[in-house]
Amino acid sequence: MVQGEAEKSGHIVPYGTYVYVWVALLLLLALTIVVAKVELSKYGVFVNLLIASIKAGLVLFFFMHLKYERWLLKAMLFMVIATLTAVIALFFADVMFR
């Protein structure tokens, strides 16, 4: 992938890139089921949420074209996710120390 053409809005992602991402997503799906079945006790949940986030990242960056977007859009999305994370953290702090 040439970095220079990345900024162009009409940039066409090759079919092959999407197919590779799809294969990776299916492999991660298989992995997440295996992790759940093997039961890594407490860590299984965190591993599966980590795998889910990697899958979401692949969808965001390739299928949703984020990799090829300007930094402004990435920054805005980051702020939304950071806001949600902060709210979750505050919510838990409230519930736990009530």
Added chain:
Amino acid sequence: MEKSGEQRDHIGAKYGMWFFLFTEILFFGGMFILYSVYRAKYAHDFHLAAAEENLLLGSINTAVLLTSSLAIALSISAVKNGNYRLSVKLQTATVLMGLAFLVIKYFEWTDKISKGIYPDSPVLLKISAGQILFFGLYYVMTGLHGLHVLIGIVVISFMIYFTRAGDITSENFSKLENTGLYWHFVDIVWIYLFPLFYLIT
């Protein structure tokens, strides 16, 4: 009408769609917060209740939705390449996979309802509060997600019409691209719903 004077703001259209998706992230985010707080409070009940989930159907549905996401992504590249017939085929495949997802969801729901698991049912009222919360969250979250899938199917069906009518072209593909963004977002929501409801037994 001659369209020579038409002005398009492709970037603006795309950013507008992203802003809408930001609100969707926070909308679903609220329910994920509710889920995590109750999960932390009733960990054991959630594990018990999740045993009711059908892992096979859930896994198939995840694969179906991931594949449909591939199809709509490819359809956008096809339109940009000027290959409209291929794009229509891929969009049709996306719609069919979306319908398959909903059919499988229908079987999962009817199976639960036939077992007496639905809001305020005699079966549910006898079990622990944590399990009731799990099933309540299950119906609300997969229900709202399913509604998004249904809306996506309707919107993509319009895109098939627009592509066939020559309204979506390699020069003017914002409608299809934004529809794709929406469909991928719905896919991402499911990527998180799947481990939270099916993989915690």
